[in-house]
Amino acid sequence: MSSHGFASHNHNACISNGVAAAEAACLASGLKLTAQRKRVLEILLAEHRAMGAYDILEVLRADGQPAQPPVAYRALAFLVENGFAHKVERLNAFVACAHPGEEHAPGFLICRMCKAVAEAPIAPLRRALHKSAALSGFAVEHVAIEALGLCPNCTDRQTI
Amino acid sequence: MSSHGFASHNHNACISNGVAAAEAACLASGLKLTAQRKRVLEILLAEHRAMGAYDILEVLRADGQPAQPPVAYRALAFLVENGFAHKVERLNAFVACAHPGEEHAPGFLICRMCKAVAEAPIAPLRRALHKSAALSGFAVEHVAIEALGLCPNCTDRQTI
DNA sequence: CCCATTCTGTTATATTATAACACAGTCGTT
């Protein structure tokens, strides 16, 4: 069990489901989920936290490979470009996508205590921002919405 | 003239107004706008773009000082903490606040062509996000909303 | 099989950011 959307759940399924979704999506669109890309996705799926590229490198090296930074960055670039992972700008770190396959652009709730990251439902906010920006002539292409705060678990733990 | 909120305007006033606002705010709250902090604010105000810490360092060095990275980062930390500037996470860069004094947390419209940055009116989005996050028990403390796209000027310039 | 393209391995380096510590300035108290 781990935290996902800040609710406890059976975590084993996350990894296999996430990989399966990516494999299906790649098959459908002619992308190649190579061994390295798949491995990096698994590493991200194994945590519901943002991991830095160098955190991922450590895991790859623990696998026995003498991986250099570009190995991690390339795999991450592929995963992010194709919607299997997202970059959390605030943390210079990466998370596996919580809704692979679904068309969406993410908003994040980032716990400042435990670093857990949940994807928030923000489609309406996104639409509002597009609309509001359009009024001033700005054409929005990509939106990052990231909230820092306390997740339910850490709020409870706080005995202030 | 320069771009501000993507509209052209008399830019000279920006610098003096921005510095004056910061001086007034510091006086009111017992903060010290030292020479370095003021200089960095001026540098930021002189552009309506995000500047990296090392861009600022270059300008400081051009002033004749042999400034080291902590000089820039310390001044920027002061300015950001006290609302005279904001960090644009997406760019690892900093902009002068466009509404000094007013209580606000910013949303940014970042032009991917010319790197101009405008503060967008996003109070409603922010409230919606707080509310939506609260539903899942997450207590939002800080929100970053950053949209990447094309500003009006660059949209016009695009002859696609 | 051959070629073009994509992916990988590797070295090197660029960019962004902070730790740590000695010293200078400020300010309130004596």
Added chain:
DNA sequence: AACGACTGTGTTATAATATAACAGAATGGG
């Protein structure tokens, strides 16, 4: 004025994040 506490500055060094560049291997279409 002397002291001490605190805050700010100057400086060296290093950490953390990210990319350029290029050679070679793998893949896939013709």
